[in-house]
Amino acid sequence: MTPSQRRSTPWVFLWPGALLLGLLLFVPIVFSLSLSLRDTTATTLAQGGDAFIGAGNYVELASDEGFHASVFLLLKFIVVTTSIELVVALAVAWWLDQVVRPWRILESLLIVPMFVIPVVSGLTFRYLLDPGEGLIGFVFEKLGREPPAMLGDPTLAFWAIVLQDVWRMWPFVFLIVYAGFKGLPREPLEAITLEGANAWQRFRYLILPLLRPTLAVAALLKAIESLRAFTEIYVMTGGGPGEATNLLSMYVVKQAFTFFRVGYGSAVSAVFLFVGLGLALLFGWIQRRAARGATLA
């Protein structure tokens, strides 16, 4: 086999898969991007066809207050949920890393919420947070207090969807962080313990710096995951009250499938796509940097 044949052989086996992946992945994206340049709505379709409007939809986005509000809300949701989940995951992973074997059964049990599908989780929280019939009503009644109507209050409704996300998704972050803990070198830990460092000092000055790349990866993957938050919010609040929980994903669906403004909805999705792409590139960069660091070490 000549060197050139050797180089081309893998491509012979790869092209069917690459073609299939291309069709499944890139065709919808290209189609969606092309739609974002058209005035496609139910009305224009019914009237015989939509027209090419160039950047018209993107220009409209620039002055669409609803879009800006939903982007801000999405970013707030990502920052809040990711931060809380990181802290919880880190604390539990740290604790589990130190406990004796019988407690390790929790490693499996703790990740159960991650397998609950979003619609079931959303509905469960909708009923749990019902002040009349739900758990929250029961608890507050026992405490002799008026239960808060979380889903009907614009401020609390946001925290209700955060609470649901934290419950369902913290095990996802935990798995990554815990794997990081398991991969930590034991020698420096033993050395610093012999030097007299207490648990907090071990964590603050050794574990945390060593875990930083893992935490960055966990945060980024969780942020990318948060972009998809839709079903659970749809069943919990429908985006309300008012616009209190109208995240960007809700906004896209509303534009494309409720208002049938498919072209405009595609433009919003394109922005969404680029945000996701940016986060994915950042993820790749962090991974490469971490790998380089590991090699140098």
Add this chain to the structure above:
Amino acid sequence: MIFAPRTFHVLAATALVSVLGAAPGSALAALPYAGKTLRVLSFNDTHAAAVAKRLPEFEKLTGAKVVFDAIASNTVAAKTTSDQAAGGSYDLYTVDEPFMPQLAPFFVPLAQWPAPKTVDKSELAPERYLPAALAGGSYKGTNFGLPINGNVYMYVYRKDLFSDAKERDAFKAKYKYELKAPTTTAQMRDVAEFFTRPPSMYGFAPFTKMSEGTTVEAIWVLSTFGVRSVDTPQALSLDAAKATEAFQFYLDMMKFAPPGATAWHHAERMAAYSKGKLAQMMTWPSFVKDLENPQKSLVVGKNDYAPPPAGPAGKPSAVAGTWTLALPKSSKQKELASEFAGWWASASFGKSLVESGMNPARRDLLQDAALVKSNPWFPGILSNFEGAVVRPRSPDYNKLSDVVSRHFTKMIAGQATADATVKAMDAEISRLTSLPKK
């Protein structure tokens, strides 16, 4: 014997199989639509499930095969739009009332539907159906289909409580008039206040989770208080005083709702009423069957139905919500589709569908003595349809609904007063309805 016994048996068996096999085949071939396939896109509920179960009857009648796709009700309009945008793969669609203006350009007017061969032609005659139900499938004066269910807002109350002697005496002592189904919103408020006894009983069941349901609730209260429309520029400012009074009434009624009712959907309303925690409620007839189902309700046989209370304008108001069977221009099986629509909407088939929870949009079924006996709310549907409010007939209805729902839920959440809500809603509706259509 000409054939050996064994050969004879084989030939006899072959002949028997051919005769038995050919008989149904030839009978099927003689049917008017043999070999054809009809594709139907439907909403998914017990009514649609009952239709799907009975499809073999239609297939036996016509020889056609029916592909019946039933999907979640709130996704039917989007699926219809995308399917039509791709050329249209269905021969018949079910269309929810608010979406007809937007989707009407895809459909054939009812007057131009082909006449069916096996179903009585008069089944397609508009006179058979309630005018307000037909209006749900109409746009700009043209009717685009056959209504297949009659959903209209109705008032349900606990007749056991209202007829209880002690309750009646106490009510009369407090309000100086007899306890009965309220005929005005003022009486509705009194009833709500009287029966509010936390934590066991409440007097008001709002609809407050942001969705189409909140828009319906807002339109119900606005029209009850005499607001004429919500879909033209300055419509609300023209009736600003009435609109503010309507919203203030709703906010006042919230005091008599169970805790946390600021994010209620159908499920919460039904759960509270079914558990006996509510004395009265506005609801859709499609939910009433469950209230009278012993497996789902603790108040079976304890309910009665009445027209919605009238507002200061003196007229009761009920919002309609009809599903219509619509025939697309793109269908290559228009005759067969018309046949199927006539079969589905027919009186004879409708009688059996009532058992599955379908509420008819036909006067003859709503007045059928046997059906009324087993469905005592039918007269209520009939009377409520007489003055029913049809939701705005605009291709931009969904945007309009979003505006109404958003501001209404903000008001319920305490972010805006009734007056501020009317102003904000009006400004946004005016801006929306003045824009060139997109």
